[in-house]
Amino acid sequence: MSCLLRNLGLLGLAALMLMAGADAALAQEATLDTGDTAWMLTSTALVLLMTIPGLALFYAGMVRHKNILATAMQSFATCCLMTVLWMVAGYSLAFSDGGALNDYVGGLSNLFLKDLSVDSMSGTIPESVFMTFQMTFAIITPALITGAFADRMKFSAMLLFLGAWMLLVYAPICHWVWGGGFLGGDGVLDFAGGTVVHINAGIAGLVACIVLGKRRGYPTENMAPANLTLSVIGASLLWVGWFGFNAGSAVGANGAAGMAMTVTQIATATAALTWMFLEWILRKKPSVLGIVSGAVGGLVAITPASGFVDPMGALFIGIAAGAGCYWGAVWLKRKLGYDDSLDVFGVHGIGGIIGAILTGVFAVEAIGGTPGLLEGNPGQVWIQFYGILATVIYCAIASFILLKIVDVIVGLRVDEESEVVGLDQSLHGETLH
Numbered sequence: 001m002s003c004l005l006r007n008l009g010l011l012g013l014a015a016l017m018l019m020a021g022a023d024a025a026l027a028q029e030a031t032l033d034t035g036d037t038a039w040m041l042t043s044t045a046l047v048l049l050m051t052i053p054g055l056a057l058f059y060a061g062m063v064r065h066k067n068i069l070a071t072a073m074q075s076f077a078t079c080c081l082m083t084v085l086w087m088v089a090g091y092s093l094a095f096s097d098g099g100a101l102n103d104y105v106g107g108l109s110n111l112f113l114k115d116l117s118v119d120s121m122s123g124t125i126p127e128s129v130f131m132t133f134q135m136t137f138a139i140i141t142p143a144l145i146t147g148a149f150a151d152r153m154k155f156s157a158m159l160l161f162l163g164a165w166m167l168l169v170y171a172p173i174c175h176w177v178w179g180g181g182f183l184g185g186d187g188v189l190d191f192a193g194g195t196v197v198h199i200n201a202g203i204a205g206l207v208a209c210i211v212l213g214k215r216r217g218y219p220t221e222n223m224a225p226a227n228l229t230l231s232v233i234g235a236s237l238l239w240v241g242w243f244g245f246n247a248g249s250a251v252g253a254n255g256a257a258g259m260a261m262t263v264t265q266i267a268t269a270t271a272a273l274t275w276m277f278l279e280w281i282l283r284k285k286p287s288v289l290g291i292v293s294g295a296v297g298g299l300v301a302i303t304p305a306s307g308f309v310d311p312m313g314a315l316f317i318g319i320a321a322g323a324g325c326y327w328g329a330v331w332l333k334r335k336l337g338y339d340d341s342l343d344v345f346g347v348h349g350i351g352g353i354i355g356a357i358l359t360g361v362f363a364v365e366a367i368g369g370t371p372g373l374l375e376g377n378p379g380q381v382w383i384q385f386y387g388i389l390a391t392v393i394y395c396a397i398a399s400f401i402l403l404k405i406v407d408v409i410v411g412l413r414v415d416e417e418s419e420v421v422g423l424d425q426s427l428h429g430e431t432l433h
Helices: 002-029 034-062 065-095 127-149 155-178 194-212 228-250 255-283 288-302 311-336 344-362 379-409 416-421 423-428
Strands: none
Touching: 034 065, 034 127, 034 228, 034 288, 065 127, 065 155, 065 423, 127 155, 127 194, 127 344, 155 194, 155 379, 155 423, 194 288, 194 344, 194 379, 228 255, 228 288, 255 288, 255 311, 288 311, 288 344, 311 344, 344 379, 416 423
């Protein structure tokens, strides 16, 4: 009997120790890490920098002089609108539990951030930091779309379309991949937004420019960029900010963030050189617009792969992105005849697709936990195709419907006189002298 009691006592002690260990593990998991938090605060600021001033300057420099202010205004106003909408409902739709619909969309339990407090945690960082970091993604994704319909959409129509699009397209697709939805559950790899951000924005931009029609005078009139200095500054800010985009998606100051930063730099530089040399060979001169466009294409393509590939994979992704985005922006657009003003589909759509597919080819198990085709897992390439297909179909259909609804409500396109005069003067009553 004494032996039995002793054994029971030992078992009880062991159980208590296990419970204490579990409690300690949970407490440790919920403990704020100041290093992780500092990095994520920095990353959030870097991603915001990508939209204002980065994208605003990049796009403004590529339009004609009469539309520079209106184009910069689109990025700035989009930043403001998406901030409020993300706080009101976007974050809840993307990252809360959707119950029976959780495979497809989050719920409404966190509208107006009602459960967010100073003590709320997301892993090792405050939830407020995670929420704001994700907010910057919800800001730049719709802002990217504006380049596709530059020079011709009403400002009111843009605000209505992009606001509805963020809530009804971006937030659900974000949930599919990162918020507990079906694409993430099915194993689609998207570290920082190849499908969620770039394919999503690229397809919406393509649909929008087709629905609105071509700019008046396109392609016979001179549509040359007004100020490529602005575009170089904007592209440079995008490149710097992208380290927050990709390395920040590790959600911590760790080795994954370091590798994401490394492969981002390699792929971007390689893609810029690839576009530059192709243009040099085919058009006899390397252009400023070409090298910065190639850099952005490389940034786009490495985004889904940045937490899964090694430097050699990044090199090949950069080569593919530079060549593929050049083809999309120069040949495909001319061949199919659509007027994607600033090559949103050609760079973000094509670059996002290339990056998503090649993530499945070059993924390294020792880096991201999932092997790719080169490590004997060809099925990952199909899973990546599946994620692309789901994003393209939903985004295209939903974007088309939203554009048609906005067209009925306020009309999509400015009148001919306003377009000829320029959107700076006709929409905002301002001009650059």
